Amino acid sequence: MLRYLILLFLFTPTFAQATCVPSDQSCDFYACKEREHACGKKGYWQDFGYPYCQKFLKDEARFSKDSQIWLQDVRYCLQVRVQEVADGTSCNSLHTQAMDSHVSCYVDTGFCDLTYMEQVKIYWYLKGALRSADTWREAYLLKQACANRFN
Incomplete structure (x- = not known):
């Protein structure tokens, strides 16, 4: 009987694996995804x-009340969308697919409705990411998406 209890104890964690849960209040999702689908320091989870x-x-x-609400909404949206593309995706294509989901999350959660100064502030926080051509492309697409909403 003791042997069965020991075996049950040893194998229970594999049956009860927690899945990564998107959150508008936390970034733990990304660390969880790295544990599930390790891509390393240069991978999307850890590098972006x-x-x-x-x-x-x-x-x-430090942001306005409207921007704080937007930050929570977009945080959740980005986590949900990257989770949708992450399963079964190689680390190489994960970054591109995750970045491709950013513009729609930004627009869908109201980025275009924020004041110009708040938008600039958000871009300023992303300045470190501008070393990537993907980020420049996404910034351009976001600007176009916002402009098209008002035409």
Whole structure:
């Protein structure tokens, strides 16, 4: 009987694996996804998702009330959308697919409705990501999407 209890104890964690849960209040999702689908320091989870999520979360109080609401909404949206593309995706294509989901999350959660100064502030926080051509492309697409909403 003791042997069965020991075996049950040893194998229970594999049956009860927690899945990563998107949150509008936390960035733990990205660390969880890295544990589930490790892509390393240069992968999307560690090199983009988690650090920028943390940066905005840490300084959220520095933004206007409308931007704080937007930051929470977009945080959740980005996590949900990247989770949709992450399963079965190689680390190489994960970054591109995750970035492709950013513009729609930004627009869908109201980025275009924020004041110009708040939009500039958000871009300023993303300035470190501008070393990537993907980020420039996404910024251009976001600007176009916002402009098209008002035409």
